[in-house]
Amino acid sequence: MLTAAHVVAHAFGTQGGGASVHFETASGSQTVAVDRVLLHPGYDSNGNNDLALVWLAEAAPLAAERYDIYRDDDELLQGFVFAGYGVPGTGRNGMDESYDGDPVRQWGINRFDADPAILKQSLGPVMGWQPLMGSQLLADFDNGLQSQDALGRFLGIHERGYAEDEGNLTSGDSGGPAFLAGKVAGVASYGASLSAGAIAPDYDQVANNAGFGEMAAWQRVSFYQQWIDQSLRAQYQDAPDTAASVVRHVTEGHDGASLAYFLLEFTGVRSDPQQWLSVDYCSRDGSAVAGEDYLAVSGRLVLYPGENKAVIPVEILGDALPEADETFYLDVFNPVGGSFGAGVLTLSAMRTIVDDDGWLLASS
Known part of the structure; x- marks a missing residue:
């Protein structure tokens, strides 16, 4: 997670x-x-x-639900949906500091307006922290008025918000996701209330109560994808690292904890040692059905500098029902930084889920 x-x-x-x-x-x-x-x-x-x-x-x-991470670098000026368990409240009144009920999962919409590091360049010491360039995404909390359009006033990035759907982070939302195209593009990190000279967009001038005119920052997942991917790859259990060690027949199990691995290897030569290579991938039913026998996967696999191979894991859904062995596939396509060979658009591999639940009587 x-x-x-x-x-x-x-x-x-x-x-x-x-x-x-x-x-x-x-x-x-x-x-x-x-x-x-x-x-x-x-x-x-x-x-x-x-x-x-x-x-x-x-x-x-x-x-x-499982979510892939957002890998493109076009997040700025895109609207996103975010969710969390922060203290409830309104933009007019800020978060309800007296709330003592159970945490409630809530959602909102906003737009990634700017890189906080660019705001730091503009405001200087007014910002008491130094964001790492390119690593965070900043959104302001708009109420439709120019006076609360914080990043419009600070940076000239004007946008008046999403009316009643516009939201902001509050205490307790940290770590929550921001979604673009159904993928996790940001991780909720912190909020801020800023003013500079005559520019004071905070609606009530109560700092850090998440009201209109304040801002919030999410860690930019695409910036960290190499750390995320390589950290996960280092912890996969029993993952193959050679073609000979790939297990093509995977025992189903009973508790949904087993994994089928697909190993992808690049055998060419990078034009630049620092080049990233990538392919897109998507699982496909055979006699096995996604959601019943395995969890469908799709996304992009990236090989980073110094890497020539990596695995794609697929969760197998175990049960205690006797059934025939079943198969499913993984298709790999859209190679970037290499090719599959002349005329080859897609590579496919098959895995067999081996039933381990006893006898199955076939009709004659």
């Missing part, structure tokens, strides 16, 4: 330390213990590199 480093750093350290993750799904709620935590090595108290990876002690509930 991907979250903000400051959410877990002080309370749980790097071992999990009694932490757990609570899932709310369409099939009910479930709490799963944390096995270990990895903080980004550059995490600091200025809000830089504020990311952490959390490994669970067991597989996440099958009903919990």
